[in-house]
Amino acid sequence: MKETCAACHGETGVSVDPQQFPNLAGQTEEAIFKQLRDFQTGARVSDIMAPIAQTLTEAQTRDVAAYFAAQKRVEAVGSSPSASANIVELAHIGAPARGIPSCYSCHGQNRSGPEEAPVLFGQSASYIEDQLKKFASAERRNDMFARMRTITKQLSPEEMHGLAIYYGDGGAAKP
Structure with a gap:
């Protein structure tokens, strides 16, 4: 499963393409778990994520969420020095x-x-x-x-x- 996730979200949860795939590193375990469950149940729609999430057992879903939550969160990726x-x-x-x-x-x-x-x-x-x-x-x-x-x-x-x-x-x- 790790290789499957890493293809888009990076081995440590730092996305390989942050414009398309979110960084998962350092998110709360609950936030990651909720999104995976939502992909599994169809509450969140994605042609990419739904088929992958639906292969996970509840224990695997929790393990994936715990793994990425334990990684160091990515700092700011934007370039704007100020906001209105x-x-x-x-x-x-x-x-x-x-x-x-x-x-x-x-x-x-x-x-x-x-x-x-x-x-x-x-x-x-x-x-x-x-x-x-x-x-x-x-x-x-x-x-x-x-x-x-x-x-x-x-x-x-x-x-x-x-x-x-x-x-x-x-x-x-x-x-």
């Missing part, structure tokens, strides 16, 4: 008037949100933006309680792009 004040505010505070919570509340490095929510730092900006667009269009539907679909429908394409770059850059800017 609006983007930094969305990431750190949210937009309460629009019903948008802080991204950090679930996806920050020291988040207090659900363990199943992935850490976004260390993913490529293009991968993050692609996932945000998939949630907004409901092409991706495996978010808990439809949170991401609800939030992303309220974000403009420019905000999605800015947040993707911000997280791909490691979120260096502070409010």
Whole structure:
């Protein structure tokens, strides 16, 4: 199984093509396990991942999740040295008037949100933006309680792009 995962996600969970395949290194075990289970059950659709995940037993799924969670997380992969004040505010505070919570509340490095929510730092900006667009269009539907679909429908394409770059850059800017 290790060779199968490594073909796309790298031997230690550092993706061979971060624009297309997420970095798994250092994600929480629960986040990785949830995504694998979602591929197994069809809650998350992927012509690549579903057939692979469906071959795993529950014990193997847990082992894969534990292995990648134990690896050193990738640091920022983006190139933008700064983000607009609006983007930094969305990431750190949210937009309460629009019903948008802080991204950090679930996806920050020291988040207090659900363990199943992935850490976004260390993913490529293009991968993050692609996932945000998939949630907004409901092409991706495996978010808990439809949170991401609800939030992303309220974000403009420019905000999605800015947040993707911000997280791909490691979120260096502070409010």
